[in-house]
Amino acid sequence: MARPGKKMLNDPKKVVAEMIEGLVLANDGRIAKLPHHNAIVRTDLPDSKVALLIGGGSGHEPLFHGFVGRNMGDGAACGQVFAAPSPDIIVAAAKTVHRGKGVLFLYGNYAGDNMNFDMAAEILQEDEDIEVRTVRITDDVAAAPPERVHDRRGIAGDVYAIKVTGGAAAELDSLAEVERVARKAVANIRSMAVAVSAGSIPETGKLTFELADDEIEIGMGAHGEAGVHRQKLTTADSIADQMMDKILADLPFGRGDEVALMINNLGATTMMEMLIVNRRVRQILDREGIRVHRSDVGTWVTTQEMAGLSITLMKLDEELKHYLDLPAESLGYSRM
Amino acid sequence: MARPGKKMLNDPKKVVAEMIEGLVLANDGRIAKLPHHNAIVRTDLPDSKVALLIGGGSGHEPLFHGFVGRNMGDGAACGQVFAAPSPDIIVAAAKTVHRGKGVLFLYGNYAGDNMNFDMAAEILQEDEDIEVRTVRITDDVAAAPPERVHDRRGIAGDVYAIKVTGGAAAELDSLAEVERVARKAVANIRSMAVAVSAGSIPETGKLTFELADDEIEIGMGAHGEAGVHRQKLTTADSIADQMMDKILADLPFGRGDEVALMINNLGATTMMEMLIVNRRVRQILDREGIRVHRSDVGTWVTTQEMAGLSITLMKLDEELKHYLDLPAESLGYSRM
Amino acid sequence: MADTLDLSAATAMLKAVSQAVIDQADVLTDADLAIGDGDHGTGMRRGFEGALAALDATPPESIDAAFKTVGMAILSETGGAAGAIFGTLFRSGAKGFAGRDTIDGGSFAAFLEAGLEAVLKRGGVVEGQKTIVDALAPAARAAKAAAGTLPARAKAAADGALVGVEATKGMVATTGKARSLGERSLGHPDPGAISASIILVAMHDFIARN
Amino acid sequence: MADTLDLSAATAMLKAVSQAVIDQADVLTDADLAIGDGDHGTGMRRGFEGALAALDATPPESIDAAFKTVGMAILSETGGAAGAIFGTLFRSGAKGFAGRDTIDGGSFAAFLEAGLEAVLKRGGVVEGQKTIVDALAPAARAAKAAAGTLPARAKAAADGALVGVEATKGMVATTGKARSLGERSLGHPDPGAISASIILVAMHDFIARN
Numbered sequence A, B: 001m002a003r004p005g006k007k008m009l010n011d012p013k014k015v016v017a018e019m020i021e022g023l024v025l026a027n028d029g030r031i032a033k034l035p036h037h038n039a040i041v042r043t044d045l046p047d048s049k050v051a052l053l054i055g056g057g058s059g060h061e062p063l064f065h066g067f068v069g070r071n072m073g074d075g076a077a078c079g080q081v082f083a084a085p086s087p088d089i090i091v092a093a094a095k096t097v098h099r100g101k102g103v104l105f106l107y108g109n110y111a112g113d114n115m116n117f118d119m120a121a122e123i124l125q126e127d128e129d130i131e132v133r134t135v136r137i138t139d140d141v142a143a144a145p146p147e148r149v150h151d152r153r154g155i156a157g158d159v160y161a162i163k164v165t166g167g168a169a170a171e172l173d174s175l176a177e178v179e180r181v182a183r184k185a186v187a188n189i190r191s192m193a194v195a196v197s198a199g200s201i202p203e204t205g206k207l208t209f210e211l212a213d214d215e216i217e218i219g220m221g222a223h224g225e226a227g228v229h230r231q232k233l234t235t236a237d238s239i240a241d242q243m244m245d246k247i248l249a250d251l252p253f254g255r256g257d258e259v260a261l262m263i264n265n266l267g268a269t270t271m272m273e274m275l276i277v278n279r280r281v282r283q284i285l286d287r288e289g290i291r292v293h294r295s296d297v298g299t300w301v302t303t304q305e306m307a308g309l310s311i312t313l314m315k316l317d318e319e320l321k322h323y324l325d326l327p328a329e330s331l332g333y334s335r336m
Numbered sequence C, D: 001m002a003d004t005l006d007l008s009a010a011t012a013m014l015k016a017v018s019q020a021v022i023d024q025a026d027v028l029t030d031a032d033l034a035i036g037d038g039d040h041g042t043g044m045r046r047g048f049e050g051a052l053a054a055l056d057a058t059p060p061e062s063i064d065a066a067f068k069t070v071g072m073a074i075l076s077e078t079g080g081a082a083g084a085i086f087g088t089l090f091r092s093g094a095k096g097f098a099g100r101d102t103i104d105g106g107s108f109a110a111f112l113e114a115g116l117e118a119v120l121k122r123g124g125v126v127e128g129q130k131t132i133v134d135a136l137a138p139a140a141r142a143a144k145a146a147a148g149t150l151p152a153r154a155k156a157a158a159d160g161a162l163v164g165v166e167a168t169k170g171m172v173a174t175t176g177k178a179r180s181l182g183e184r185s186l187g188h189p190d191p192g193a194i195s196a197s198i199i200l201v202a203m204h205d206f207i208a209r210n
């Protein structure tokens, strides 16, 4: 952990609070912060709708707080850096976005998030009589074998899960239906990441892991959790090949499938590299007879200044396509 | 130049060609590459319109090639990394996007770009009888004093210049009118950058400059050109203060002005830092009585994996607002 | 050497415990860097700084209220896995002191037992998964078995926790962020277990000193 | 020592020049890292590799065509400031050989003079701004003044260029990427000027050797 994090910050203990101030201002009035909690909500919420609450630890910006907006999340509960939000933040956010039709919790599958969101759900149901359903995102194929899906983490697939569920929550009138669509989305999303260099936590300035100058780690998680294996840095094509092998075999994706494809920057990787990887991924998909309905190449789920990228595929049917293709407007993800 | 660049690439000499392949694929059919040149053009160009051609060296992705799309550039001429495109690329791209109403060249003001685009303009006018007008973007206040605007570089202000001009080129019917709007946009945009660490060129793997672990350089250019001064890394707020002093005094911006505000990532900086800087910039604008019409916080004009950010302000009138607020769809910049 | 602690001593003990955790935040962070995401120390510090502030702001009116105050502060300030688990330990453990105005050997053991039970439920874990539980469970068992005065029980709990921490080095993590390391988590102690031991050792230190 | 070069010798010379630039690409990159953006070597290498390929693909039918071929390759492969400038030097300088089937002292001087004039116009610069021109202009002047045979003129040009490169160390850049450095560009030679000197030295070497 030789190289120290080098960041433009004020008080490292106040990064989340100051970030949320900046985030709200960057949304030009479309979101507001709750007065006493690190949570944000849309200011233009319709009177009646199933509410979609997302959230998790900070430090992965624009995830999650950047994905609140029209056809996306209705609110987000923001934890400290890499730490799940506490139940009181989640409860306060859920109460604010609730519009009489229940609240869907959608977040990445991590022990901390699971426990804190569960506690919040119990409080909401027992004390506030608000119906809550929970869907956990488990797209990281590197985290556990398919038969242990409940041990898989949520990584960049979060974006598609939120995008589809946000659309469903805008159009469907029942919590159970929105939950059904969210589960279908999650069941069809698979991702894998590769780390090239580490990020650092603002408060400690320490890198979250060590990699030699010529090493990469395939399958690394969004907090630097260990991946599938460590190896020498090879070519973009061979790295993409290794990742796609795992991803394609997992669902499995096959000939005739239609997919959405996301190449996501973990932080410090150049778009040039991502586009070069995108080229290879498309060659592979072509070879396999898999059609790309829609592509996203950009920065959505990061681990501070970690260098690396992730590849995400979501298998689509007409319903998923419909919700995915609805226009979206948020600081972190906008498409017409 | 101790730390080597660590990138996922194939043949470092082919990065631009492979990147363009990946870029075209990422655009889901909305852009195409010219068969013999590193240039891309919209596939859905209307039959008749003033054409907007943008371009420059590669390595600053998503600038420029990511900004081709509806209400943005009609085509882009792509140079090698940090090298202006050659006249033949520019000529080929201009001929392809030309729709009988002339072509506006809009690009950053660098000696290399100026010479190559000028040569192309001469060829187009003399050999092809295509009318060309040129507007150079000069938003970097750190590059030269106000009386030497022609010595100023184009940095993140490129995005607003392209966004506004793209809108004008979609709606206005005469090249002279589109040129007028482009000049007005450029005249009202001011930017400044701060570098925290260097990026590296893919082909050589060398960092483009050296900064000590506790140093930053305020005013650094998009290729690592020297800035206003080098200093110790201080707080986000004090860095923002220094940058805003220069930017505000330059136009100058003043009480009652309406602006668009962009915080742009030079590559490896976290969104957390950018949002914390955004918070301070808004405090300053509030104090000065300057209203923010629209905010953009993200990654648009990079210098490979350079860490740092830039602040851009564009002073708006009704006309600029109108074109800026038109929806835009491109890989690098989309807003409803 | 205190055989029982009244409300003010219990409050003082909780403050001493908070300070001990805060002082060792860096140790916790480094342990979490080795097998987790490197935020455990900062999270624990936030939580126990919150606990100190809360105990100062509204001095608790009963021992179980004091423990609940600490639990609430951890739950809302720490966040992450540790916030939920240690928040639950103090909040649910407080039941051990319900209706009592002193901490004695029996209520101390009851605190650990009630806390552990709630933690197991909340975490959905069993012993051996390389978590806080692997320090807490042996501590709770030892405190119960010690069956003597408060200092003896507190000593047994602290020792049990330390033995538990040692034992986590030989465990492969099967929950939390360290899970992905698999075999590579071997040799490292569990950060959360270390925190549990710091808390129990600080409790014993206070009791032994006062 | 060749007093004149015919078409095939001229073509061979252009290939030798190309190889010399390619061989020294790293030197150019390092010079550009010091005061520019670090791509000058890769750009020059691309351009002259293109020149070699073009000369091989379609052997030129005249000396001015050979120089134009090199100019076109640089113009389209190098890109950036150097592509425009060196492309122009060869393309416009080719006029010096128009209608001639040998390179002799006079046409060599005419090449440099015509090339320089076009470069000055294209770059919008004058001497003293720390550019290619600060090597080219003294070279062109020296070649003209030498007024003798080809080897003497080529030697004068090469020496003039080297003196010019030295002189750029004492200049503050006022155009191109180094401009922003201001005073900090002092002490460093100009990368483009180095390239010009490599080209002219390689020309002289070839002439002296053949």
Ligand SMILES: Nc1ncnc2c1ncn2[C@@H]1O[C@H](COP(=O)(O)OP(=O)(O)O)[C@@H](O)[C@H]1O
Pocket: A082, A083, A084, A111, A112, A113, C032, C036, C037, C038, C039, C040, C043, C044, C079, C080, C081, C082, C083, C085, C122, C123, C124, C125, C130, C131, C132, C133, C175, C176, C177, C190, C191, C192, C193
């Ligand atoms: N499911 C669980 N049940 C009990 N304790 C757990 C569980 N998951 C993780 N832990 C504990 O939490 C500790 C990590 O805490 P911390 O770093 O604060 O949270 P996070 O993992 O969210 O970053 C681990 O060392 C482990 O002891």
Ligand SMILES: Nc1ncnc2c1ncn2[C@@H]1O[C@H](COP(=O)(O)OP(=O)(O)O)[C@@H](O)[C@H]1O
Pocket: B082, B083, B084, B111, B112, D032, D036, D037, D038, D039, D040, D043, D044, D079, D080, D081, D082, D083, D085, D122, D123, D124, D125, D130, D131, D132, D133, D175, D176, D177, D190, D191, D192, D193
């Ligand atoms: N306006 C100009 N006229 C003549 N030469 C120039 C001009 N601007 C820059 N140069 C030359 O170009 C060289 C840099 O070339 P290169 O690195 O290939 O281009 P770029 O600056 O576009 O990266 C400089 O060292 C200088 O000699």
Ligand SMILES: [Mg+2]
Pocket: A057, A081, A082, A083, A084, A112, C037, C039, C080, C081
């Ligand atoms: Mg954490």
Ligand SMILES: [Mg+2]
Pocket: B057, B081, B082, B083, B084, B112, D037, D039, D080
């Ligand atoms: Mg360049």
Ligand SMILES: [Mg+2]
Pocket: C032, C036, C037, C038, C039, C040, C080, C177
């Ligand atoms: Mg942790």
Ligand SMILES: [Mg+2]
Pocket: D032, D036, D037, D038, D039, D040, D080, D177
């Ligand atoms: Mg250069």
